[in-house]
Amino acid sequence: MQHPEEQPLAGGNVSAGVVRAGDTVRRPAGPWTPAVHALLTHLHEVGFRAAPRPLGIDEQGRQRADAGDRLRIFADAYGLDEAERRRLVPLLGRRTRAMHDFLREQAALGTQPWATLWAEGHGDVWRSDAAYIEQRADQWEKALLAG
Structure with a gap:
């Protein structure tokens, strides 16, 4: 059962x-x-506010997490100026692709736990996340510069 205030989200992995x-x-x-x-x-407890904070499981058995503006909070916390914020989005895409490449290389070498993660499809997730970031670079930049 969907609550009236729920808005379906698309994209991501x-x-x-x-x-x-x-x-x-x-x-x-x-x-x-x-x-x-x-x-x-753990990330929340050690002060890393750029990750969502888990809020448990709802009555429908779904994961619940806060929906804060994490990327902007991250940029604000580091005092990034406008030029640095504009460079952040392409950097996120490159770093996400680099994680995909790392997993692929480590899986090929049989290195654990990376080989298992690759076999479970995490490489596909990192690749699709990189594409998601790159395809929506304008939206990411707008969010970083808002407010």
Whole structure:
């Protein structure tokens, strides 16, 4: 059952069933959810506010996380000026592609845990995330320069 305030979200690496509900993002949970929540909780506890903060599981069994403006918070925290913010978006695309390449290379060498992550499809996720960033560079830049 979708709540009236829910707005379906598209794009990224998993879009089926992802919605924004108020100040939260909700997405289908899976076997990875406890590990993802543990990582995000740790990041939040050590003061890294550019990652979403997990808020548990909703009544429909979906992951809940805050929907803050994380990239802008990150840029603000580092005091990035307009020129640095404009350079950030292409950098994000390059770094995301570099992670894909790293996973591919480590998987080819049989290095764990990277080989397992590659076999589970994480390389595809990094590649699609890089494409998502690059295809929407104007939107990312606009968000970084807003406010």
